[in-house]
Amino acid sequence: MRASQIFVPTLKETPAEAELISHQLLLRGGFIRRLASGLYTWMPLGLRVLRKVExxxxxxxxxxxxxxxxxxxxxxxxxxxxxGRWEQYGPELLRLRDRHNRDFCLGPTHEEVISDLVRREIHSYRQLPVNFYQIQTKFRDEIRPRFGLMRGREFIMKDAYSFHMDHASLEITYQTMYEAYQRVFTRLGLNFRAVEADNGAIGGKRSHEFHVLADSGEDAIVSCHHCAYAANMEKAQSRPEPAGTEAPLPAGQVQTPGIRTVAEQAEHLGISAANIVKTVLVVADGKIVMLLLRGDDELNLIKAGHALDAQNVQLASPEEAISATGAPLGFIGPKDLRLPIPIMADHRALGVANFSTGANAAELHWINLNWDRDLPRPEAADLRNVRAGDGCPHCATGTLSIRRGIEVGHVFQLGELYSKSMGITVLDETGRDTPVTMGCYGIGVSRVVAAAVEQHFDDRGITWPVALAPFEVGIVAINARKSPEVAAAAQALHDRLEAQGYSVLLDDRDERPGVQFATMDLIGLPHRIVVSDKVLAQGVWEYRARRATENVLLDETQLMNHLCKEHPRG
RNA sequence: CGGGGCGUAGCGCAGCUUGGUAGCGCGCCUGCUUUGGGAGCAGGAUGUCGUAGGUUCGAAUCCUAUCGCCCCGACCA
Known part of the structure; x- marks a missing residue:
């Protein structure tokens, strides 16, 4: 392909709308253009990258x-x-009516459609297991589309759905998909991590997310640097800590005027936040519940939802707090409640001795409370976010670290959720109707493009992994208009490389060399070959890898060998 | 949904406070020169100042409404 034949509208300046580096570079490099919030056109160069992922x-x-x-x-x-999702899904589901006034929606995902297909078409256990996939446009009317391709409203997803007679069969396909995803992201040249994920309200046995590691990632992922343990924030646990062995001190109450936060309380009392048990009131499916955490820990609402077996968990409002406990937020505690409220404590909150907590009266806190002696131990659960440095739950010596990730894939065991709600059954060996077990597996194809840029760029532009680059090789013909020899040699090299199976972009534009180099760097082709009078006179090619800083002079054989090494084929 | 910000040429922005009929850089077009890291000179084109209404002799500028876009938050007691 010659550069004069492909429309690549590059920008020298960064459009004001773009915050994220991937968004900036994809716009500047002429890969994408915005149509409206969360809606993007794939320009010729960008489409080539998208097709590579696909x-x-x-x-x-x-x-x-x-x-x-x-x-x-x-x-x-x-x-x-x-x-049941017409009601459940909420405003993210874009609904529309046709001319006959029938209701439709734009598919944010395809469980319903595939379930309908399978229940119509598959009737026997002999036809299972089966795994269908598609690469297709999805639409989710996001609250806040942002970061260009990263969180668009319309995006491209690979979604797969598998159907099984039993859980053992699902487990096999799940594992197969997990391995396929490992291969996909490895082949794409991405630095990624598979993490255990939360299944949400859907239940099911297992779920893993695949995250591309990048500082700009929206998700926190937790991993052990000693063993293979990795999980997302909603799922991650830490090694239990031994309970404190402090000798119990006499309990008492302390005036705490104007103290609202844990930090203020710790300072006022001259103790550490770890010696405070903080009380978080939540409304779980309409009911007030008291959750207790160590003062230096943070509540994870998803974990709370699991522990309480609730669909919807929100922090209680100040008014709800007062009506439930008689005390304003900041002074609520588990001891001596005037109304019975269910209490659940994080494991770590139960390991604290001589703790301070709210006394259920304005401007008053308890100090030196101890479990069992002063108040009964509530039910324990995992409610807290893990923190960097926590012990790994799977090995004895590892500690956890937290990194940012961009979720690009998710494998999920759905179990019988849809087969029950939508009646997907097949006949088993004994001729009995049996609900099937389901798995689903997604890859954010368009998001992969943005995530790859987040991971591969420098101050001059994108540095695509070879598997994603819109072209593998870029040829810069210097002053080709002045030198027929350069023009001919560049074209001939282009043709030879294409004949070898490489995708090549020949910059034949009538531009100054600086412009050509800047364009090449911006669009990030992995290999650049410069053809000029100077180089031709020496009988060599000037080669430079996009991620390198020095030119190398190679003869034709060396060049071909080098490219061959970088692009193993077959 | 809450909070904040911004809409002026294809892109990035100034002008607005103090109303007088729009400007800079990049890009684009023409010519000449230049030619190894986003060139120089000369000439040129491009705006219903987001939209609608209002105030005024006069509105990009003041007022009202509306649309669009961006960012932050929706997490601690």
Whole structure:
């Protein structure tokens, strides 16, 4: 491909709308253009990158035995009403009506459609297991689309759905998908981590997220630097700590005027936050519940939802707090409640001796309380966010660290959720109707493009991994208009490389060398070859890898060997 | 949904406080020169100042409404 034949509108200046480096560089490099909030056009160069991702995903899905199909973006409301998600999904589901006044939605995901297909078409255990996938546009009417491709409203996703007679079969496919995802992200040249994830209210046995590691990531992921343990924040646990062995001190109450926060309380009392048990009131499915945490810990609402077996957990409002306990926020505690409120404590809160907590009266706190002696131990659960430095729950010596990640993949065991709500059954060996077990597996194809840039850029532009680059090799013909020899040599080299199977972009534009170099660097092709009179006179090519800083002079054989080494084929 | 910010040429911005009919840089077009890291000189084109209404002799500027875009928050008692 010659640069004069492909539309690559690069920008010297960064558009004001772009905050994230990937967003900036994809706009500047002419890969994407914004149409409206969360909606992007894939320009010719960007589309080439997107197709690269799709190709790798498709190859690995096919290799793992999944079958590709393509389902509609527009989906009838009836299916969503049947699964219950027409009501549950909320405003993220973009609903629309057709001319006959029938309700539809734009598919944010395709469990309903695939479930409908499978229950119509698959009737026997002999037809299972089966795994269908598609690479298709999704629409989610996000509260706040942001960061360009990272959180768009319309995006491209590979979604797969598997169906099984039993959990053992699901487990096999799940593992197969997990391994396929490992291969996909490895082949794409991304630094990623698979982490244990929370299944949410859906339940099911297992779930893993695949995160590309990047400081700009929206998710916190936890990993042990000693063993293989890794989990996302909602799921991560830490090694239990031995309870304190301090001798109990006499309990008492202390005036704490104007003290609202744990930090203020610790300072006022001259103790550490770890010696405070803080009380968080939440409303779990409409009911007030008191949660206790060590003062230096943070509540994780998702974990609270699990512990309480509640769909919806929110912090209580100041008014709800007063009406439930008689005390304002900041002075609430588990001892001597005037109304019975269910109490649940994080494990670590139960390990604190001689702790301070609210006394259920304005401007009053307890000090030196001890479990069992002063108040009964409440039910214990895991409620806190782990912190960097916590002990690993899986090995004896490791400690946890927290990094940022961009979620690009998710494998999930759905179990019988949809087969029950939508009645997907098959006949088993004995001729009995049996609900099938389901798994689902997603990759954010368009998000992968942005995530890759977040991980691969420098001050001059993008530094694509070879598997993602829109072209593998860039040829810069210096002053080709002045030198027919350069023009001819560059074109001939381009043709030879393409004949070898490389994708090549030949910069044949009538631009000054500086412009050509700047463009090449910005769009981030992995290999650059410069053709000039100077170089031709020496009978060599001037080569430079995008991620290198020095030029290398190579003869044709050396060049071909080098490229071959970088791009193993077959 | 709450809070904040911004809409002026294709892009980045100034002008607005103090109303007088729009400007800078980049890009674009023409010519000449230049040619190894986003060139120089000369000439040129491009704006319903987001939209609608109002105030005024006069509005990019003041007022009202509205649309769009961006950022932050929605997490601690």
């Amino acid at each position: 190709r790798v995903v498709r190859e690995e899905m096919d290799r793992s035995g999944a079958q590709e199909l393509l389902m509609p973006l527009v989906q009838p409301a009836e299916l969503w009403q049947e699964s």
